[in-house]
Amino acid sequence: MEKIVLGIDVGTTSVNAVLVSSEGRMIDEVSAPHDLLSLRSGWAEENADDWWNNSVTVVSRLGERNPDLFKKISCVGVTGMVPAIVMLDEKGRPIRNTIQQNDARAVDEIREIKEKVDQDELFALTGGYTNQQHVLPRMLWVRRHEPAVFAKMKTVLGSYDYVVYKLTGVRSIEMNWAVESGLFDIRRRVWLTDQMERFDFDPAWFPPANPSGKIVGEVTPDAAKITGLAAGIPVIAGSADHVASTLSAGIIDRGDLLIKFGGAGDILYCTEEIRTSDKLFFDYHIVPDRYLINGCMAASGSLVKWYLGDLLDNYGGEALKQLDEAASKLPPASDGLIILPYFLGEKTPIFDPEARGMMFGLTLSHTRAHIFRACLEAVIYGFRHHIDVIRELGYEPRRIIATNGGSRSRFWCQIAADVLGQEVRAYPSHPGSALGVAYLAGMTVGAFDSWEGIHAFLTEYRTFTPNPDAVKIYEKSYRVYRDLYEQTKQSCRAVA
Known part of the structure; x- marks a missing residue:
């Protein structure tokens, strides 16, 4: 019996969504644009609610164009930029624009961390030295320059984690966001709470880090009402966009x-x-x-x-x-x-x-x-x-x-x-990371039976010698x- 899965990709300039069949075909694809904001040189920000609103738009449009197949969706996966930072208040509302992974403002904070943290020890635990992509320097920048805003923060999520939260009401972090945050032990697969506390960060701000294919929640009635999805559809933790792209390639x-x-x-x-x-x-x-x-x-x-x-x-x-x-x-x-x-x-x-x-x-x-x-x-x-x-x-x-x-x-x-x-x-x-996370969702619920099956979607290519x-x-x-x-x-x- 044919199963349908939905993949959503939160990209730098647009949100894309695909419907994928267990029979090895792409059914439909829809995108909606949003803006990358650079208020100053070296800054890169976005509006997290633009991601959610665009997710609603593209999913609803897929439903309008494919009403019968849309009703058969068996699982949802979301992928996106990593590690973008979404800071939420106690009610789950963003307290400022996101700070993107290519933002380069936290030069002073990087120097400060390098002075306080043994970089060889950090590398042994996380696989990387402190750099501009890490989460800690950018969060320190917000605390230093926007203290009133920072004081409202209760949860930190990534780009795709935020859309998962809006779909399910569950605050979850996918494991590769954790890996690229610089605050995660890649071998023991646990948060480095001592590293957080060294800078007076509350470990409770960081939700559990889950494997990509783990089902973390279900589509809520409220999310169902505005997207057209059926309430109760399982939603997986999701995937970093570049990782999902490797699978889809x-x-x-x-x-x-x-x-x-x-x-x-x-x-x-x-x-x-x-x-x-x-x-x-x-x-x-x-x-x-x-x-x-x-x-x-x-x-x-x-x-x-x-x-x-x-x-x-x-x-x-x-x-x-x-x-x-x-x-x-x-x-x-x-x-x-x-x-x-x-x-x-x-x-x-x-x-x-x-x-x-x-x-x-x-x-x-x-x-x-x-x-x-x-x-x-x-x-x-x-x-x-x-x-x-x-x-x-x-x-x-x-x-x-x-x-x-x-x-x-x-x-x-x-x-x-x-x-x-x-x-x-x-x-x-190539359809990109939306296909990759859709295929992952399909593997989770049995729509596909092997990772090699992804090659059914990769029949058109050119070879250069x-x-x-x-x-x-x-x-x-x-x-x-x-x-x-x-x-x-x-x-x-x-x-x-």
């Missing part, structure tokens, strides 16, 4: 590697053991007994968008096609032009919020097409840097999968194959790219 075996061309750039490598690096992040995979070594570049697609939008005054349409064609005819490595993509500072693998973007090697012979191509190459150089770190840990990518916006560009994917020196399989119509001549050229250019940051990082800090 078929990254389920040791050696599988995913590169995600989003606004930021994610790279995830699947292992069978817990392995940490001071240059990368760590997450539990949705798939049992699998783990993910992963990184996140602060700027990827956003770098390209900035160049086309701000520098070229919203270049698009036929003009963009001509620019893309002109760039594709240029030689690999853009005639010596190299861009450092640190236009928002950088997370992994250098963890430097004061790093800055750079165009190196410019001459009067370079054109806008050269700069466009160099932007694309810079993102792939960043991915290559991550793969170098993964190799330093003793791992080798068995296969490379590309998804999200950049995977739709044949030109960009060919650059990826040439810079990485390895075949790249691209899924240009490296050009040996381009590989040699890019190898030389990449070495210059790696040297540039080391030679200029002190100067970057002087102007940050």
Whole structure:
């Protein structure tokens, strides 16, 4: 008997929802946009109620378009950005805008924590050193700069946890939010309450951390009334968006590697053991007994968008096609032009919020097409840097999968194959993390019987093989790219 599951994805600029059938087909997909707010340089905030209102909108629309199948929904999963911070008062209402995972305001707080906390001990427990993505520095910033607001806080949730709460009334944290918070012991799988108390944080603010597929509640009558869902449908804890994306891309075996061309750039490598690096992040995979070594570049697609939008005054349409064609005819490595993509500072693998973007090697012979191509190459150089770190840990990518916006560009994917020196399989119509969390929900209630079944959704792809001549050229250019940051990082800090 066919079962239907619902997946909701709380993204940076929109909420997406999908209906998925146990027979291996995507039934329908709906999205609704919202805004990323940057009130000051380095700030990144959103309105949590926009996420909920958009979730109501997309779920209701799916119900209107698929009334019969909508009634068959057997489980709901929610995924989203991590670790965004949603602070709630005692009545469960947000007390301020969320502070997003790419927010870079808490520079002083990071320094303070590093002075008070043994970083090697923290790394041994959490798999990471204090960095801008951790929850503690951003919460300390709120306490310091908005004490009246902070005093109202009773609960902390993540993006998808908040939507789960609005659906079920249950305050729950999914385990990968806990992992990326920097306040969680990744081996014992418990909160580091002593770390919280060291900074006068109440451990009661942090709800229980649950595995992704655990059913944490049911759709309440109130949520049912406004979404159209049936009351009583089980809702799982959910998943970090990048982790759900690995499942939906078929990254389920040791050696599988995913590169995600989003606004930021994610790279995830699947292992069978817990392995940490001071240059990368760590997450539990949705798939049992699998783990993910992963990184996140602060700027990827956003770098390209900035160049086309701000520098070229919203270049698009036929003009963009001509620019893309002109760039594709240029030689690999853009005639010596190299861009450092640190236009928002950088997370992994250098963890430097004061790093800055750079165009190196410019001459009067370079054109806008050269700069466009160099932007694309810079993102792939960043991915290559991550793969170098993964190799330093003793791992080798068995296969490379590309998804999200950049995977739709044949030109960009060919650059990826040439810079990485390895075949790249691209899924240009990949449905993303909403499918991943829907499939997880389906596994929880028996709609699917194996993790390998995800491949039924992955039938359309393109394969790109490296050009040996381009590989040699890019190898030389990449070495210059790696040297540039080391030679200029002190100067970057002087102007940050």
